[in-house]
Amino acid sequence: MSSSEDMSEEPTAQVVLEASGIRKSFAGVHALRGVDFRLRAGEVHALVGENGAGKSTLIKVLTGVYQPDDGELRYLGEPVSFARPAAAQDAGISTVYQEVNLVPSMSVAHNLYLGREPRSRFGLVDFRGMRRDAGNLLEDLGIDVDPRRQLGSLGLGVQQMVAVARAVSTDARVVIMDEPTSSLEPREVETLFQLVRRLHERDVAVVYVSHRMEELFRICDAVTVLRDGRLVHSGPMYEMTRLELVATMLGRPLNEVRREGTTAFGGDHETGSTALLRATGLSRRGVLGAVDLSVKPGEVLGLGGLLGSGRSETVKGLVGLQSLDAGVIEVDGRTVRRGSAASAIRAGVVLVPEDRKAEGIIPHLSVRENIVLAALPRLSRAGIVSRARQDKVVATFMERLRIKASSPEQKVNELSGGNQQKVMLARWLAMSPKVLLLDEPTRGIDVGAKAEVQSLVDDLAEQGLGIVLVSSDLEELVEGADRIVVLKDGSSVAVLTGSDVSVDGVMSAIAEGGTDE
Known part of the structure; x- marks a missing residue:
């Protein structure tokens, strides 16, 4: 991952994925209102905003789930239009969604290579080879799980790591991570961050969606903020403090957010003496x-x-x-x-x-x-x-x-x-x-x-x-x-x-x- 100094040294890194003037509506509700987004090679780019700000819609437009009503997508410098998610993945854009989108009844190995299973010379699925390759991949990524295990028998955190491993294994130029740590324990979060570092070293660009401020400021180089379907800020992460980022997301004055932030949620409630x-x-x-x-x-x-x-x-x-x-x-x-x-x-x-x-x-x-x-x-x-x-x-x-x-x-x-x-x-x-x-x-x-x-x-x-x-x-x-x-x-x-x-x-x-x- 690039530090703030790295970003200042590499301002001309190749733009691998760019969205210009993207608009998208559903049932009369404007989800995206002329949004611009630019992602550079090797960059870890935070995409943030309140729920309903348009983050998920933008991701789905970038990956072919939705077609934009207006605007242009460019990938590796060329105009593109992905008719379906598989087309985006084939082009080198892989997505890890917040809620694991794999097949729980299949093995870990089969989930890792679903849709691209290795074949024998007779055209049959090479299950032994698939398990071997899956084991090597998981070991390389530091994920301790038997590739023969049924995915649904594992905890949500392990399933999420398998989803990340699948995305990493596709030799993608862009990896989009939507709340990837939401189901992970601290040890698994560190493993994920190691994966992100490896992607950076391979010049892979990462779009990182998270509501955990500590994560964003720890691993992200740049940040784009959406609010009510509009782009309200895009720039280097190091130029913003946490309070400034929250204020930008909420569209509130900084002093108001600072004042609200001093009031802890919860507090000491008046409680009865008898257990309910x-x-x-x-x-x-x-x-x-x-x-x-x-x-x-x-x-x-x-x-x-x-x-x-x-x-x-x-x-x-x-x-x-x-x-x-x-x-x-x-x-x-x-x-x-x-x-x-x-x-x-x-x-x-x-x-x-x-x-x-x-x-x-x-x-x-x-x-x-x-x-x-x-x-x-x-x-x-x-x-x-x-x-x-x-x-x-x-x-x-x-x-x-x-x-x-x-x-x-x-x-x-x-x-x-x-x-x-x-x-x-x-x-x-x-x-x-x-x-x-x-x-x-x-x-x-x-x-x-x-x-x-x-x-x-x-x-x-x-x-x-x-x-x-x-x-x-x-x-x-x-x-x-x-x-x-x-x-x-x-x-x-x-x-x-x-x-x-x-x-x-x-x-x-x-x-x-x-x-x-």
């Missing part, structure tokens, strides 16, 4: 050892720990989506039947899952249908669902959560990631829950949408909900939680309160694995 939700001895062989936790009304309880520590499995166990071998779950002092999602929902416990694409939204249904899905029985009389009551609920939550859509009838898969996340929140808030379980609620959404979700969580806690917050972002976890239960190897190893609710406190608890309560 209490879980003791949650266990499942090979997954959870012994997890204990409790949540009071108006409290935000954080679940900390590395990927694989059992955070997601714990919240899924609480809501009946993960079977448990043992343990007791109580809501308002009443026992909830283990392994029963219906029992959990009746008790008022709901979950917004980590993987919104696979476990949350129904992509081809409308925003309205996705929001009212869980609440339909409550909106019906004598078995007839009232459309008027649906519309009232949908209008209330679209306004409350500031969901950006052309109308309630717009397909939810046409929305930005942040707005899809808000639709999932709206679905479960429409059930008037007592306990809200949030698994990576701000994963892959921009600064503005993240702030809105965090503010909403704060408001819900003030209204008396008990909230369990899972986040891989330790700063977000610390700022958002009143207490933190730290998990390690499937067991709760510490409960942090007061001044111990800190990044250092969480890391120390993970490292030491002891208990302090």
Whole structure:
């Protein structure tokens, strides 16, 4: 990767990919409004903006998923028009999407070479050779996984690394990475950064989309900022501070962002003395050892720990989506039947899952249908669902959560990631829950949408909900939680309160694995 000094020494590096005056609209909504973008060889270029700013649309135009309504693309100096993603990939533009877009039922090796499998002289797939080549590639990239393993049996973080390895293996001139670290633990993030360095050394250009400021300022040479489908800034990364970048993304004065940045999300909520939700001895062989936790009304309880520590499995166990071998779950002092999602929902416990694409939204249904899905029985009389009551609920939550859509009838898969996340929140808030379980609620959404979700969580806690917050972002976890239960190897190893609710406190608890309560 180029440092700021490197960039000043190499101002004439070849422009490998250029977009000029790109426009794109959907159902009357302008996603891109005359956007320009220029990417140079060997450059790591950050593409940032709030959800709905046009980042994903621009990426899809660059890679042939969408055709622009107006404007021009040039690749290696020549005008191009990619009719489909395969054409862009064949030309040397490879994409790693935020949500892993591979085949979970196939092996790691087959996913790496899907569509370009090595063949024997008889034209048959050379599976042995494919596994050998896959093993060599993974070893070279520092990814420790058996190429024979079924991809779907691996964690999201490992699947993401396989997706990155596939992109790197295509000898691309351009690699586009859309939130590549959203599912990775720190060790895997370092492996990814090593891959980016290798791409830089080979003069491969990287478009890097991330909402993690530390990553952007650590590895990116240049930055392009989009807002409301328009280009608002493009230039060297070293010319901007973090606050300036956030202010540019939000379109707010710098002093206003600085003032807002001093107020931590979460804080000390007024909490009752009686646990609203209490879980003791949650266990499942090979997954959870012994997890204990409790949540009071108006409290935000954080679940900390590395990927694989059992955070997601714990919240899924609480809501009946993960079977448990043992343990007791109580809501308002009443026992909830283990392994029963219906029992959990009746008790008022709901979950917004980590993987919104696979476990949350129904992509081809409308925003309205996705929001009212869980609440339909409550909106019906004598078995007839009232459309008027649906519309009232949908209008209330679209306004409350500031969901950006052309109308309630717009397909939810046409929305930005942040707005899809808000639709999932709206679905479960429409059930008037007592306990809200949030698994990576701000994963892959921009600064503005993240702030809105965090503010909403704060408001819900003030209204008396008990909230369990899972986040891989330790700063977000610390700022958002009143207490933190730290998990390690499937067991709760510490409960942090007061001044111990800190990044250092969480890391120390993970490292030491002891208990302090």
